Structure formats: C-alpha cells, structure tokens
Amino acid sequence: MRVPESHADIFERPVRAVLSTLESGGGLRSSPCVCRKEGDGLLITSVDPVQARQIRLNSKVSILVVDPANVDRWLCVQGDAAPRRGEWEISIRHVMVFPPTK
Amino acid sequence: MKERLSPRVPGTHRSLLESTVDVVLTTVGADGYPHSSMVWCSLDGEAVLLNTGRGYAKERNMRRCPRVSVFACDAGRWVEVQGDAELVEEGAVEHLNQLSLRYTGQPDYYRDVMPELAGRETRVIVRVTPTRVRCGDIS
Numbered sequence: 607m608r609v610p611e612s613h614a615d616i617f618e619r620p621v622r623a624v625l626s627t628l629e630s631g632g633g634l635r636s637s638p639c640v641c642r643k644e645g646d647g648l649l650i651t652s653v654d655p656v657q658a659r660q661i662r663l664n665s666k667v668s669i670l671v672v673d674p675a676n677v678d679r680w681l682c683v684q685g686d687a688a689p690r691r692g693e694w695e696i697s698i699r700h701v702m703v704f705p706p707t708k
Numbered sequence: 709m710k711e712r713l714s715p716r717v718p719g720t721h722r723s724l725l726e727s728t729v730d731v732v733l734t735t736v737g738a739d740g741y742p743h744s745s746m747v748w749c750s751l752d753g754e755a756v757l758l759n760t761g762r763g764y765a766k767e768r769n770m771r772r773c774p775r776v777s778v779f780a781c782d783a784g785r786w787v788e789v790q791g792d793a794e795l796v797e798e799g800a801v802e803h804l805n806q807l808s809l810r811y812t813g814q815p816d817y818y819r820d821v822m823p824e825l826a827g828r829e830t831r832v833i834v835r836v837t838p839t840r841v842r843c844g845d846i847s
Contacts, residue, residue, distance in 0.1 A: 621845075624779050626734040626742040633839075634734050634742055634777035636788050638846060654711070668742035670732045677730060677746075684741040699741065 607698040611708045615624040617671050622673035625650060625672040626658040635660065639698075640669045641669060648683060650694040661687045661694065669696065685698050711844040715755050721787040721843045725751050725779045727825040728811050732779040733758055733834075735769035735793075743769055749778065751825040756789050758834035759804045761825075767832060770795060780835055791836040800831035 625639040648669060653661070661667065665686040673679040682684045682702045683684065685696040710716070717725060723729070733745040745766055750757045755780050760767050770793045778789045805816045814820035816827060818827075 624732045624744065624780075624781075626744055626777060628736070628740075628742060631774045632736070632773070633790055634736065635790065636732060636734050636777040636779040637842075638742075638781060638786050666735060666741045668744045670734075670744040670746070671714075672730075672746070680746055682736075683745045684737075684743065702745070706745070 607641060607701060609648075609681070609683070609698070609701060610703055610707065613673075613679070613703050616671055616681070616689055617641075617648075620651065621651075621671055621674060625657060626670070627654065627657045628664045628669045629632070629660060629672055630644075633637075639669070641671065644695075647698055649690070649694040650687065650696065653694055658694075667696065678705070710799055713843055714841045714843065716838060717787060717789065717841050718752070718843060721785055722751070723757055724785060724787050725749055725756060725789075727782075729780050729782055730811075731758075732777075733766060734777040734779070735766045736773045736775060737765070738772065741779055748811050749780070750803070750807060752835070754757060754838060755802065756791070756836040756838070757803060759800060759807055759831060760834060761829040761831055763830075765793070767795065770834065776834075779807075780847060785843065786846055787841065789836060789838045790840045790842075791838040794835045794837070796833045796835055797830065800833045803833050804831050
C-alpha cells in the first residue's frame with residue numbers, strides 16, 4: 607500500500623500533519639507532527655514523548671495530512687509505526703483520500 | 709513544543725473551535741486502528757459538537773467505541789479535546805445548517821452545498837464531552 611498518485615504531490619516537501627495514537631486505556635491522543643514520504647512509506651520526524659511511549663506499546667497510528675494549498679484536499683493514512691534512526695517509519699496499511707478518487 | 713493540560717478549552721484556544729477551521733475527528737476503527745477525518749465543529753458550553761451521517765465509518769466507530777479525539781490548529785496554536793461522543797439525531801439537520809452557514813456562508817446544506825445528498829442521509833450530532841484538553845503553540 608502506498609500514497610495514491612492523486613495526492614502524492616502533497617508530500618513534495620515535509621508537511622505538517624496530525625498524528626493519532628492509542629492510549630493503553632483505549633483512548634486516543636492527537637498531536638501535531640511533521641512527516642515526509644520516503645519510498646512507499648512515510649516518516650514522522652517529530653513525535654511527542656507520550657505518543658512515542660504509546661507507539662512502543664501499540665504501533666497502530668493514523669496520520670491526517672491536509673494539502674497546505676487546499677484545505678479541502680486531504681488524506682488519512684493508517685499504518686504501523688516503528689522507530690528508525692530517530693524518526694518513526696510508517697508501514698502503510700490503508701489510505702483514505704478526500705475528495706475521493708473515481 | 710510546549711503543552712498545557714486543562715479540564716476545559718482555555719480562552720486562549722477557544723476561538724479555534726469557533727472559527728471556520730476544519731477539525732480532525734479521530735475514532736477507533738473495528739480493526740483497532742485510529743481513523744481520522746476532517747469535519748466541521750461548533751461549541752455548546754464546554755461540549756464540542758460535530759455532525760455526521762448514519763452509516764459513515766466514523767459514525768459506526770463511535771457507536772461501537774465512543775472514545776474520540778478532536779484536534780484543531782491554525783498557524784500558531786493547536787488544541788486537542790479528548791472525550792466521549794454521544795450521538796443525537798434530534799436537531800441534527802438544523803445544526804448542520806448552522807455549520808454550513810458559518811463554514812460556507814450557505815444556510816441550507818442540502819439545497820446549497822451538497823444537493824446530491826438531499827434525502828439520502830440521516831444526520832446525527834456528535835456531542836463530545838471533554839475528559840481532557842491539551843493545547844499548545846506551533847513554533
């Protein structure tokens with residue numbers, strides 16, 4: 607699974623995003639982050655320390671990315687996060703895009 | 709990234725949830741993965757009100773697991789409201805039209821914004837009662 611061509615241009619440079627992680631008690635936590643595309647995956651370059659601990663317990667995350675040039679164009683990436691050289695690599699499991707592609 | 713915790717949305721960040729900024733609603737999917745999407749929102753006292761349609765993924769997720777996160781930001785600030793969602797049908801179309809007026813300037817959502825959905829949806833208000841509010845500045 608990869609970012610669809612229809613929305614790949616959003617990742618031409620590092621972009622602000624919202625990272626959501628799961629708390630051990632079943633709640634959710636969302637924080638601002640910066641992400642970029644590398645190969646078929648995404649890299650999160652900044653994660654708040656609480657979310658980093660949560661990811662180590664449960665790797666399931668979502669990342670919401672809005673086109674900086676058009677707020678009506680966005681995508682949600684669901685995947686599993688793993689540490690990699692000070693960043694967090696996301697193995698993409700599912701991508702939802704808006705507006706939907708035909 | 710400095711962060712502050714609060715039981716309610718602080719005055720410094722309240723306007724983020726009263727503006728025309730789309731917010732990120734995150735729910736928990738049946739597969740256990742967070743599911744995030746952009747929605748409109750308003751405030752009712754301390755509660756955050758969102759609006760969606762029956763049968764959409766986020767609505768099904770909240771019906772199964774009401775724990776949600778609502779996140780909003782602009783160029784300089786961000787706020788996250790964690791809480792429990794209650795789904796209410798009564799008054800949902802009126803609420804949708806209030807949101808439509810604020811976000812698009814159009815007072816009738818199904819006539820002016822999304823006529824192709826008219827008569828094809830059952831709307832629900834998502835009332836989020838905060839359990840924790842986090843906020844900060846974006847540097």
